[in-house]
Amino acid sequence: MSLSQLFRNGGCPISFELFPPKTPAGFESLYEHVESLKQFDPAFFTCTYGAGGSTQNSTLDVVREVKRRTGKPVASHLTCVGSTQDQLRSYLTEAGALGVDYIVALRGDPPKGETSFTAVEGGFRYANELVDLIHREFPAFGIAVAGYPEVHQEAVDANVDLENLKRKVDAGADCVVTQLFYDNDDFFRFRDACQAAGIEIPIIPGLLPITNFAQAQRIASMCKARLPQGLVDRFNENDTADWQLKVGIEHAQQQTNDLIRRGIDGLHLYVLNKSQAAAEVLAGVDRG
Ligand code: FAD
Numbered sequence: 001m002s003l004s005q006l007f008r009n010g011g012c013p014i015s016f017e018l019f020p021p022k023t024p025a026g027f028e029s030l031y032e033h034v035e036s037l038k039q040f041d042p043a044f045f046t047c048t049y050g051a052g053g054s055t056q057n058s059t060l061d062v063v064r065e066v067k068r069r070t071g072k073p074v075a076s077h078l079t080c081v082g083s084t085q086d087q088l089r090s091y092l093t094e095a096g097a098l099g100v101d102y103i104v105a106l107r108g109d110p111p112k113g114e115t116s117f118t119a120v121e122g123g124f125r126y127a128n129e130l131v132d133l134i135h136r137e138f139p140a141f142g143i144a145v146a147g148y149p150e151v152h153q154e155a156v157d158a159n160v161d162l163e164n165l166k167r168k169v170d171a172g173a174d175c176v177v178t179q180l181f182y183d184n185d186d187f188f189r190f191r192d193a194c195q196a197a198g199i200e201i202p203i204i205p206g207l208l209p210i211t212n213f214a215q216a217q218r219i220a221s222m223c224k225a226r227l228p229q230g231l232v233d234r235f236n237e238n239d240t241a242d243w244q245l246k247v248g249i250e251h252a253q254q255q256t257n258d259l260i261r262r263g264i265d266g267l268h269l270y271v272l273n274k275s276q277a278a279a280e281v282l283a284g285v286d287r288g
């Protein structure tokens with residue numbers, strides 16, 4: 001089933017995003033959390049593709065093992081960073097042979113210390129080129145791409161960013177998964193703009209439940225996501241770990257319930273290799 005069909009079947013399918021651990025203990029812990037996440041009957045799991053080459057091989061290890069243990073479909077993220085087109089083809093061939101179902105096709109970020117992205121010789125400059133390659137040469141994969149409710153940091157403005165998102169859709173993407181955001185109005189404004197621009201594939205909100213305010217500030221600033229002032233004020237009422245977790249979970253639960261009430265095709269949760277926060281958020285959510 002294609003990703004767009006999957007998300008248009010109702011029931012608010014959920015995907016969980018993992019990242020490749022750095023140690024054997026990290027892998028074991030990840031698989032324990034994946035086991036616990038199975039209770040929410042996710043439609044699929046995804047695993048990120050490390051910037052700069054450090055964890056790229058581990059992405060396929062994670063998705064293969066998660067699929068083996070859960071029987072669920074899996075998606076490998078893939079970026080254009082540091083790879084020629086032939087290297088990307090080799091990765092995709094290996095992913096196909098391992099039973100990977102979907103690819104989250106990305107350009108990737110410029111390496112640390114660099115402000116702009118430079119393609120390697122024989123590589124791609126933008127994600128739409130990678131989508132095009134996958135669509136033409138690896139048609140068995142469903143393709144998800146990234147979208148930015150608060151506009152990608154390098155884009156001149158929201159309209160240009162949307163035109164560039166449309167290039168990925170026209171190249172063959174089946175669904176858009178958004179960057180994390182903490183104000184649902186940003187998501188719905190973005191989704192309306194996508195629809196007005198003729199983007200008809202499902203736009204899936206990506207949420208990262210906050211478990212620690214300092215970490216959320218770091219991640220939000222990296223992704224240029226805005227933390228609403230009301231939420232910041234709530235966090236600042238008390239600096240204990242319990243309070244931060246409580247406020248973070250409450251906010252994610254309110255966000256999720258509001259998204260579902262206003263109508264979404266699915267939900268992508270950035271779980272950071274842990275199950276507790278996702279479990280607490282989803283425990284209070286009616287997926288319809
Ligand atoms: P693109 O779609 O190529 O866009 C990059 C910039 O170029 C944008 O400003 C866009 O407006 C502009 N642009 C795009 N196409 C064109 C064009 N044809 N001509 C001119 N300008 C253009 N990073 C990782 O390293 N590993 C991961 O696993 C990973 N997973 C992610 C998952 C999700 C759901 C999201 C939202 C992000 C993820 N990222 C990941 C981060 C992502 O790599 C960065 O946000 C990166 O800076 C942009 O990637 P992109 O695919 O959106 O790029």
